[in-house]
Amino acid sequence: MKKRITIKDIAKVLNVHHSTVSRALRNDPRVNAKTRDTVLAYAREHEYQTNMNAVQLRGTSNNAIALIVPNINHSFFADIISQLTNLAYNKGYVISVFQSNEKYQQEKEIVNTIIQHNFAGVIVSIAKDTINSDHFALLKKFGIPLVFFDRVCEDIFTPKVKVNNYEITANATEYLIKKGYSNIAHFTGTTSINVFRERQNGYVDILQKYGMEYVQPIVIEEDFSVEIGKIIFSRLWNFSVKPDAIISSSVHVSTGILLEARKYGIKIPEDLGLITFGSLLSSEIIEPQITYIEQPELEIAAIAFDLLEKMIKKEIQIGELIERQVQAEIIFKKSC
Amino acid sequence: MKKRITIKDIAKVLNVHHSTVSRALRNDPRVNAKTRDTVLAYAREHEYQTNMNAVQLRGTSNNAIALIVPNINHSFFADIISQLTNLAYNKGYVISVFQSNEKYQQEKEIVNTIIQHNFAGVIVSIAKDTINSDHFALLKKFGIPLVFFDRVCEDIFTPKVKVNNYEITANATEYLIKKGYSNIAHFTGTTSINVFRERQNGYVDILQKYGMEYVQPIVIEEDFSVEIGKIIFSRLWNFSVKPDAIISSSVHVSTGILLEARKYGIKIPEDLGLITFGSLLSSEIIEPQITYIEQPELEIAAIAFDLLEKMIKKEIQIGELIERQVQAEIIFKKSC
DNA sequence: TTGAAAAATACAAACGTGTGCAAAGATAAT
């Protein structure tokens, strides 16, 4: 293990000043072509690697973008991460992914790390736990570009990419009503998050519009999982009035519902209709195929990245409130 | 947007030298308790954030760990990322995740970025594309701790966490034989990767041991996907001799196989047996439930992290070859 | 009250890079 070579080392060997080496490496026109080539050749041969800490300390460029998501092993986020990574790569940026684990405390610490390491920008979908947005305000205060997607902080002025959750859930609910279902339940997440609040509002508003009495917003405060889906469904099913349809905010929970429903011998779509947000890799194989709501992950990623890049390039001011909405879509199958 | 505060700023205001501030912030016993408290209070109030670039340039600590995976949106890797992130968080480290996209070129650039930013250590599962290991050798040369998991570089001496691919595939093949299947095909990835090569060897060796004639290692060079699964299966099915069982290295490919099989009216397990590596979130719902090989993601993550941490703490030397093997397990269901 | 020891603080240098400015060297025009 040898000590890493620096521009000063190169300068010493080639008998030039290190500033010349610096310029040569960065293709500054102010350096002679011949010396530039000599420097580049030497640098390549000795595997010179820029020390980005020095560069960033100096206050020059930085191409590192941070991405904070609640869960990496959730296909919605995994798809967005994957797409963002590709977009960034093509534009010369590098994405570092951080997982908040749905925890406010972890999210806060991640934000601190991001500030301390001087990232060029941040793309965030907040944790369920996040009740306070001071850490994001801090990010703004330090002049770090910030873009929210999907789960956003309402009280922070910055670009945001949102899904038409209210509308799509209203549409899904109305679809179920028109199919003849009358006891429609809604399984969703904590209403402190815009996503789940909007879905719930869309659901409730339609039921009220149709004068339906059976309104069951089931708020799952725990992390979405197959297990919790089983438990919650089982609990609901033992009520006096059972639902005849469910809209579920999570594929994990929906899977739990399906398994539990099978245990009880409940037939889908006859005894129970089901619409779920997000699709399963194997959704086509399941009988009956489940009607689901597809969110445009690729589009979300593309817009979020575009907005962030514009902020980094100062084409969008920090603190500017821009809201972009993308359209989710109901993919009609056989579960209702 | 205000300029960020530094220790020198604090020092100036409190009429002390900045070195005193530095020590106060780090709880150095050499600073008076009263001044320490004053400094800490002022720092907290004015939201002081350490500039890690300066710290790292100075050559002091660094708690950033890099993780390179081929694909984030693949449940095997997503689970490992998720787990590693938690382990790291509990030990005071921060994980940055990078996606190589199965591309050698991207992987190389990621490694350069890691070197340039002075990460404390790297955990890697290599891209299918990776034929050359020079970039990892470079990492070692720069003294950066490196641990491989699952897909490893055979010619780099460093800690590695591997799965018993040979053995488990041999077992799966033998199981199929004993179940009465005689034309067993094997769908796997490029054999330049240890994982797929070992699986193939396990498969071939058992068939030869039993003197089976029908040996069909189908090497999929493309990225695993439902679509490619359909195509490859369809192609194979139109051969004169059809397989009566398949071992598949990817759930995505298996899904394609199942869909295509259904299209042809093939019955599982009667007409076709199937064992797949990795499980689907919804695997319990599918009829028939698919027998699959479960890999201990949590254990892999735990061992990899432990090894890396020991390297960072110099308890393990850089360049030391340590191979840990974890056991995959066949989860018997109804598909064969 | 003095001196020595201990505690607290200040000083200075270093990490590797980038950049404005000055200086030197080369080229061209008169």
Place this chain on the structure above:
DNA sequence: ATTATCTTTGCACACGTTTGTATTTTTCAA
């Protein structure tokens, strides 16, 4: 040959921290 212009290189400082050493201040004992 002399001056003006352009090209190329060198110099020095700055970015924010940490740390060994020197210096000042405080404490305490004789």
